[in-house]
Amino acid sequence: MSSSTNITTTDNSNHRDPGLWFLEQSRLGSVPGPTDMDEDEESPTELNTINSSGGFLVVSPDKLSARYTNVNLHGHDVGVVQANKSAPVKRLVYYFEIYVKDAGTKGQISIGFTTDNFKMRRQPGWEVNSCGYHGDDGFLYHGQGKGEPFGPTYTSDDRVGGGINYASREFFFTKNGTVVGTVPKDMKGPLYPTIAVHSQNEEVQVNFGQQPFAFDLKEFEAQERMKQQMMIEKISLPTNVSHGIVRSYLLHYGYEDTLNSFDMASKSTVPPVYIAQENGFDEQDIMYALNQRNTLRQLVRNGEIDSALVKLREWYPQIVQDDKSATCFLLHCQKFIELVRVGALEEAVKYGRIELAKFFDLPVFEDIVQDCVALLAYERPQESSVGYLLEESQREVVADTVNAMILSTNPNLKDSNGFLHSYLERLLRQLTACSLERRSLSGDQGEAFHLHRVLNICKKARLGAS
Amino acid sequence: MSFFLSSTIDQAYHQLAQIEAELKAAMAGSKKIITREEWEKKLNDVKIKKEDMNKLVMNFLVTEGYVDAAEKFRKESGTEPDIDLATITDRMAVKKAVQCGNVEDAIEKVNDLNPEILDTNPQLFFHLQQQRLIELIRNGKVEEALEFAQEELAPRGEENQSFLEELERTVALLAFEDVSNCPVGELLDISQRLKTASEVNAAILTSQSHEKDPKLPSLLKMLIWAQNQLDEKAHYPRINDLSTARLEDPNV
Known part of the structure; x- marks a missing residue:
């Protein structure tokens, strides 16, 4: 019975409860880095012993080094071996390194990238759809039998690296930590890190990142990002547009005290900042009920859920009318969470039975209500897997839900969906979507924009610098 | 007779529709066309944490020197300043x-x-x-x-x-x-x-090992840049005016 009512509320998008949107926000809290999905892509970890040119070379038991044991006779008995996985693509740069343990009798070692159907008896670069940097002549081979002068030769005790720069669409190679050159990457499909040995006793160790590289990859990535940043910084913005976006953010979420201080300070800066309709900012929708929204935000943030409910019933009864709405659900959950926080477990159980039990068989709420109740199972719930519910960010989600629902009651609402997302959020969504779409239209290659990462990269870089 | 006529009219309509579609595709080059509906779905799938947006706003207040506002924002949003x-x-x-x-x-x-x-x-x-x-x-x-x-x-x-x-x-x-x-x-x-x-x-x-510029303007520039980049590959709803953040239909 109840599940059928639920289907009608979720599937009919015209009458969809807007509060449901905030359940997603709450779920986001349970995932530590919800935007770092890219790192899930598999990377090479060892050499592929199944698809190597068996007989010409021997791969060590740890699958991280290869030795040529034969005497080479011609061009079709190269000892070549690929990595077990292709290079990951959803990133800025992929890179791996080799250490030449022994250059053997001729030092005919090479490092490069090859595709799935590479002929496993040839040097990378000799065949189409492959490329390789060769040790004996320092040449780069790129799909033809003949190579081109590229970098220095390399031999025993050298550390040589091969990388793919997805931003510039280039391969690059390094020797002992220094880039020796780059070459356009015109090969498609999965690319496998590949090494080859071709004279007696040649031995090479591979490092897929398990050991520190001789090359400073982090710095290289930082430089690449900087290049892009320099280009982007040249774009000019309308005067004070950032200021206006921040102001509308404060208005949208009802951060009234911050807004007042911000406005005061803006007037006294030299020169003063004027944000008004002249700049195109339309703030009518988000001015609505600012003071009441702020009051409710404070109550929720202080954990005073009962008072918040009283105020809501008085000021906006329509929001809390339906006791099975997402807003009521989140408020009841929060009340329950606040009881757990102060250790009033018995009261929490009682409250849960009255107010939360009815959400158990509703699929949209089920996972969250289960998480809430699970708080009771732990002596130190903060440290448990459902600890996210006790964080400040959860109160913020509830406060944001109430805020959005009040905005939606504005009879003069111009943008019917405007109450859900602030201008800032809409811009950030657009930026992320553009970046993801562009990558998906470019063979999934390269780094996409993630706000979370941008905020954290800079922090890491700063820590590194200081 | 009348049946025959109506079926040719149908055919003609059908052909016209086909020509129109081909023309549209030719005008658009080989670019992908993304409708508003499809795009809005993509926008909704983006996951952005509120606390990250709060950090971005705090970073602006701090870097631009709005000390009182930063203090109030810390209280109102629970966001810790990075300085x-x-x-x-x-x-x-x-x-x-x-x-x-x-x-x-x-x-x-x-x-x-x-x-x-x-x-x-x-x-x-x-x-x-x-x-x-x-x-x-x-x-x-x-x-x-x-x-x-x-x-x-x-x-x-x-x-x-x-x-x-x-x-x-x-x-x-x-x-x-x-x-x-x-x-x-x-x-x-x-x-x-x-x-x-x-x-x-x-x-x-x-x-003070703090960046000298706030992050927000860079991100806005990045948005303009990302849209320009995507323009080369697709027609999709753009935001042309940062101050209204209004999504505008692709003109194909």
């Missing part, structure tokens, strides 16, 4: 001093904050001294200005060619009775003070 708020007050005091022409005062305040800032940044120190000279000239203190230029600025000019040129340009102000018409008159403009003030502001932030 000690007390240092903002000091930084803003220095900035304001330069903006008001009290350069001596500003230099003293910078040195109170961290003497290394000026020691390790000769260009900034020169620009502050230059601003001091400009203020002396503005106030008609010709003798004092000359003495200051010769004693404090000239020795630095000897070390650095570009400093010397700047010094000469500044001293040239003295040659004109009516500076409003002189070619270097811009030095007396308020914008020169603002330039120096923002230079000293950036240096203080750097010394």
